[in-house]
Amino acid sequence: MVPLSWYLILAAFLFTCGLFGALARRNAIAVLMGIELMLNAANINLVAFWRYSGAVTDLAGQVFALFIIAVAAAEAAVGLALIIAVYRKRKTVNVEELDLLAG
Amino acid sequence: MTWSMLFFVLVGAVSLAAAAGVVLSRQPVHSALFLLTNFATLAVLYVTLEAQFLAAAQVIIYAGGIVILILFVIMLIGGETNDFVARQRSWTRGVALGLGILLLASLSYSVFQGFNQPPADVTAIQGGIPEAVGQALFTQYLLPFELASILLLVALLGALVLGRHGTVAHTGSQPASPPPSSDD
Numbered sequence: 251m252v253p254l255s256w257y258l259i260l261a262a263f264l265f266t267c268g269l270f271g272a273l274a275r276r277n278a279i280a281v282l283m284g285i286e287l288m289l290n291a292a293n294i295n296l297v298a299f300w301r302y303s304g305a306v307t308d309l310a311g312q313v314f315a316l317f318i319i320a321v322a323a324a325e326a327a328v329g330l331a332l333i334i335a336v337y338r339k340r341k342t343v344n345v346e347e348l349d350l351l352a353g
Numbered sequence: 354m355t356w357s358m359l360f361f362v363l364v365g366a367v368s369l370a371a372a373a374g375v376v377l378s379r380q381p382v383h384s385a386l387f388l389l390t391n392f393a394t395l396a397v398l399y400v401t402l403e404a405q406f407l408a409a410a411q412v413i414i415y416a417g418g419i420v421i422l423i424l425f426v427i428m429l430i431g432g433e434t435n436d437f438v439a440r441q442r443s444w445t446r447g448v449a450l451g452l453g454i455l456l457l458a459s460l461s462y463s464v465f466q467g468f469n470q471p472p473a474d475v476t477a478i479q480g481g482i483p484e485a486v487g488q489a490l491f492t493q494y495l496l497p498f499e500l501a502s503i504l505l506l507v508a509l510l511g512a513l514v515l516g517r518h519g520t521v522a523h524t525g526s527q528p529a530s531p532p533p534s535s536d537d
Contacts (some may be wrong), residue, residue, distance in 0.1 A: 252361045254400070258366045261399075262460035263519030264366055264383050264391075266453045279381055281425055283388050286419065287372055292378035294485055301402045309489040312481060313497070316490070319414050320501045324385050324508030326419045329516035330426045337430045338518075346445075350459075 258296035272288040274322070278307035282329050288323045361401065381427045389420045404481035459514035 264287055271284025293315045301313020337343055372395065374387035392415040397406035482521050 251355075252358050254363070255403075256358075256361060257398070258459060258464045260355050260368065262457055262464065263369055265460070266457040267369075267376050268454040273452065275376065275445045276489055277381050279423060280376075280384055283375055283423065286388065286415075287375060287391065290392070290415075291362060293397060296397065296405060297399060297402050301404070312407055312486055313489055313494045315388050315404070315407055316410065316486070317497060317501050319410060319485060320505060323414055323419060323429035326422060327512040328508050328515070330422055331512035333426060334430065335515045343430060344519055 254298055254302040257294060261291040261294040261298070264288075264294070276344050276346055278333050278345050278348075279330075281327065281345060282333070285329075286322060286326065289318055289325075293318050357401065361398075364394050364397050364401075368398070382424070385427060389416055392416050392420065392530070399481075402481075406481055406486045409483075416507040444498055444506050 268284045268287030268291060270290075271287060275281050275282075275284065278287070290331050296311045296315045300309070300315075303311070333343055336348060339350065342348070368391055371387045371391035375384050375391060378384050378387060394413060396408040396411040396416075399405075399411060
């Protein structure tokens with residue numbers, strides 16, 4: 251059986267990759283992909299904790315992961331619609347150039 | 354090292370390489386394809402955790418839905434923004450790298466501090482099959498399930514409103530905005 255800490259370390263690596271992508275990328279779609287990576291890393295943690303907890307008949311961990319998948323789907327749809335709307339106005343998806351709210 | 358550990362290391366290495374490819378590749382299309390690979394490996398990991406229904410949902414929703422949506426938008430608008438020629442403040446990449454390394458170090462430290470005891474012997478279970486998950490969803494977690502459906506409905510309407518052409522929302526009586534031809 252794989253130790254629980256291996257799953258947690260893998261999820262930490264994935265989350266860090268997603269955080270770096272969300273912070274360092276300039277393409278707004280790539281930023282969205284980084285956010286998806288982070289959500290998936292959290293999901294791995296939830297399912298791993300559920301599996302290694304004593305009460306595997308209580309499916310709270312899996313149900314939580316399912317709700318996160320639903321939230322991620324909603325987030326992707328709204329985020330991509332926002333990106334399309336911004337592209338229509340500004341003709342760019344570079345987040346560095348979207349500085350209307352900067353003083 | 355048992356076979357399951359070896360399998361985990363192989364799948365985890367593929368998953369990490371795909372995640373690095375998502376954030377490091379120059380073309381957004383390549384990023385999306387690496388993201389697809391990452392989601393597939395995560396589905397395999399869910400199977401090793403005996404969450405079979407979640408693995409199927411991962412493949413259907415992420416690989417079949419979200420990645421396709423991202424690829425559509427990239428093909429429509431995002432393909433020409435190359436990350437390595439676009440304008441950027443010079444310190445952004447360094448700050449992102451530093452924060453990422455800091456986060457990884459602190460997470461790894463806390464994991465190794467908290468979980469260095471030997472793993473509990475977990476027997477094979479049947480908790481992740483669709484029957485059990487469905488039963489839990491429709492009895493114990495019925496209210497969050499309905500709330501999630503409302504969230505998805507609101508997100509659907511929001512995406513629809515945001516994706517329409519021209520000015521919307523307060524000119525409801527005016528049917529001037531033509532239906533979007535290709536991008537919905």
